[in-house]
Amino acid sequence: MYNYIVEQQVKKSFTLVNERRFDELVKSMALNVRHSFAGDHALGGVRHDQAAVRDWLDRxxxxxxxxxxxxxxxxxxxxxxKTLAIVRWTATATLLNGDSYINKGVHFITLKWGKITELDVYEDTLVVYNGLEKQFRSGIEEAHAPQIIS
Known part of the structure; x- marks a missing residue:
């Protein structure tokens, strides 16, 4: 039963991302949450608190x-x-130039008493990089911004 409850909580967190309900999502995290996103690009790096994760989600x-x-x-x-949830996912989008963006990855989510304490994201970093390059060439300058780290 406990695993089912956590699974539902994790599914809801992805729904919140899809619906851009970031304030609600960040409330499910510990104040000193550690969030890492693989890659050497504007979305990569490690954050160590809710505020930085919120800034990253906005980006x-x-x-x-x-x-x-x-x-x-x-x-x-x-x-x-101490709970570990491993989530396999597929991300899709249409880039500003009309190209399709498709990436597959995995989240390793650590929870303690219902709060997310660690969130490690691994995806095809080349796909992310190439997508960001296309967005930059289409006019989104932030696609070349420095990483948000804390």
Whole structure:
């Protein structure tokens, strides 16, 4: 039963991203949450608090305004004091130049007593980089911005 509850919480977090309801999503995180996104680009890097994660989510929405993440599979392991959820997903969007963006990846989400304490995102970093380059060439200068780190 506990694993089912966590699975539903994780599914909801992806729905919140898709609906751009970032304030609600960030409230589900510990104050000192650690969020890492693989890659050497404007979305890469590591953040260590809710404010920086919120800034990162805002940037994600500006860089990929119609991004949609589909959850393919969730596996939950552990107990309330330390839970690991592994989420396989597919992200899709239409870039400003009309090209399709498709990427597959995985989230490793650590929770403690229902709060997200760590969030590690691994995807095809070349696909992200190329998508950001296309967005930059289409006029989104922030696609070349420095990483948001804290």
């Amino acid at each position: 994600l929405a500006r860089l990929t305004p119609n991004l949609h993440i589909t959850v393919n599979n969730i596996m939950v392991k552990g107990w309330p004091h």
